[in-house]
Amino acid sequence: MGEMYVSGSAKHDVRIVDFDLQFACPANQSLLRGMERVAARAIPVGCRNGGCGVCKIEVLSGSYEKGRMSRACVSAEEEENGVALACKVFPQGDLTVRVLGKMGRKLAPAHTPAAR
Amino acid sequence: MGMSGVLRPGHAAIKVLDLDEAVHFYTNVLGMLETGRDSFGRVYFKAWDERDHNSLVLRQSDRAGLDFFGFKVRDEASLDKLESNLRAWGISTERVAAGEMLATGERVRFESPSGHLLELYAEKKHVGTPMGNRNPDPWPQGLKGIAPIRMDHSFLAGGDVAKTEKLFTEVLDFYVTERILLDDGVTSAAVFLSCSTKSHDIAFGLHPEPGRLHHVSYRLESWEQVLRAADIMSMNKVSIDIAPTRHGVTRGATVYAFDPSGNRFETFSGGYETYPDAEPIEWTFEEMGSAVFFHERNVDPLFFETTT
Numbered sequence: 001m002g003e004m005y006v007s008g009s010a011k012h013d014v015r016i017v018d019f020d021l022q023f024a025c026p027a028n029q030s031l032l033r034g035m036e037r038v039a040a041r042a043i044p045v046g047c048r049n050g051g052c053g054v055c056k057i058e059v060l061s062g063s064y065e066k067g068r069m070s071r072a073c074v075s076a077e078e079e080e081n082g083v084a085l086a087c088k089v090f091p092q093g094d095l096t097v098r099v100l101g102k103m104g105r106k107l108a109p110a111h112t113p114a115a116r
Numbered sequence: 117m118g119m120s121g122v123l124r125p126g127h128a129a130i131k132v133l134d135l136d137e138a139v140h141f142y143t144n145v146l147g148m149l150e151t152g153r154d155s156f157g158r159v160y161f162k163a164w165d166e167r168d169h170n171s172l173v174l175r176q177s178d179r180a181g182l183d184f185f186g187f188k189v190r191d192e193a194s195l196d197k198l199e200s201n202l203r204a205w206g207i208s209t210e211r212v213a214a215g216e217m218l219a220t221g222e223r224v225r226f227e228s229p230s231g232h233l234l235e236l237y238a239e240k241k242h243v244g245t246p247m248g249n250r251n252p253d254p255w256p257q258g259l260k261g262i263a264p265i266r267m268d269h270s271f272l273a274g275g276d277v278a279k280t281e282k283l284f285t286e287v288l289d290f291y292v293t294e295r296i297l298l299d300d301g302v303t304s305a306a307v308f309l310s311c312s313t314k315s316h317d318i319a320f321g322l323h324p325e326p327g328r329l330h331h332v333s334y335r336l337e338s339w340e341q342v343l344r345a346a347d348i349m350s351m352n353k354v355s356i357d358i359a360p361t362r363h364g365v366t367r368g369a370t371v372y373a374f375d376p377s378g379n380r381f382e383t384f385s386g387g388y389e390t391y392p393d394a395e396p397i398e399w400t401f402e403e404m405g406s407a408v409f410f411h412e413r414n415v416d417p418l419f420f421e422t423t424t
């Protein structure tokens with residue numbers, strides 16, 4: 001029942017700059033999951049487990065807790081400077097974040113056809 | 117018997133961010149059988165119908181991704197011959213001592229042009245199936261989770277797919293079963309290769325970074341089992357990438373999901389049988405969506421970008 005809105009789990013506002021997107025995210029839910037719940041697509045969604053790095057963000061302001069993230073995606077120095085993986089960021093207050101992504105969608109759209 | 121040289125995919129060695137969590141996942145959710153632990157702390161698994169000691173090796177690391185992927189060859193003579201052929205082709209090789217991996221003989225290790233560490237080996241301890249070899253039951257009772265039959269193939273992403281294809285066809289005696297072309301109509305975005313009668317034993321796809329793991333695939337017996345796999349994933353809150361569907365390539369049925377460290381895996385059934393004399397099937401750039409997901413007829417670029 002980890003994803004239910006347990007009473008007592010505070011919600012915080014998450015604002016994603018450059019996307020004009022703001023949503024409420026419970027403190028016990030990852031920022032990425034919070035975004036998926038409102039069906040928004042600002043941050044790319046990959047593994048959701050801290051391994052692939054496509055959901056990389058920079059937290060510009062606000063406090064958060066972090067889960068375990070692959071060092072191949074976020075260096076120790078980056079981590080100290082507020083860079084994190086959105087699937088492993090749990091808001092502890094209102095957050096303002098910027099999408100970094102992993103490789104700026106280099107493969108898209110040149111390598112894949114558009115939807116029909 | 118026609119099969120010589122490389123027999124099949126033998127082991128995938130995977131890095132995980134939390135070993136205990138990964139062991140729980142691979143044991144109880146994917147349903148692999150633990151077969152041992154070594155002095156480096158690596159944990160070994162096999163699927164229930166596999167007879168060799170291991171096909172999956174987990175290692176705790178600060179990053180996710182592939183350590184190496186190994187193929188079993190017919191015998192020591194094949195191993196020696198393939199090694200000298202690799203060297204003659206300009207690929208440097210090294211020998212990893214027997215016993216470095218539990219129950220596994222000497223391995224010939226090399227790096228593919230795609231940037232992956234690959235291995236060949238001839239010997240791995242026969243531990244058999246839970247049903248045994250005399251008057252066996254069709255399957256063992258008491259399996260946990262999804263319980264695939266075997267580790268089936270891997271899709272590796274990286275650079276120089278063309279040269280990697282040449283290496284596999286010219287040196288390792290694989291044959292191309294299918295390819296997906298880029299918009300130039302010539303370059304392969306992805307190539308599917310077989311060393312058996314399976315629709316693929318390994319596949320390579322273009323990626324801006326070398327040495328990436330796209331997925332390791334585990335074989336199930338039916339479409340029904342693929343649906344059941346997805347049920348078990350949702351019951352266990354597993355991060356599902358692609359819900360049950362069919363591939364155009366190979367015609368196999370599939371679910372993609374991620375292990376707790378973000379390594380993608382596939383549970384897969386079907387795929388046609390083929391032979392080395394078959395002409396490769398080609399998918400044009402315009403039909404790449406159908407090639408990958410036959411019902412959706414579209415593939416999100418994130419499906420290729422997301423790797424470990």
Ligand code: FES
Nearest residue numbers: 046047048053087
């Ligand atoms: S989605 Fe893969 S690291 Fe967050």
Ligand SMILES: [Fe+2]
Nearest residue numbers: 271333382384
């Ligand atoms: Fe696959």
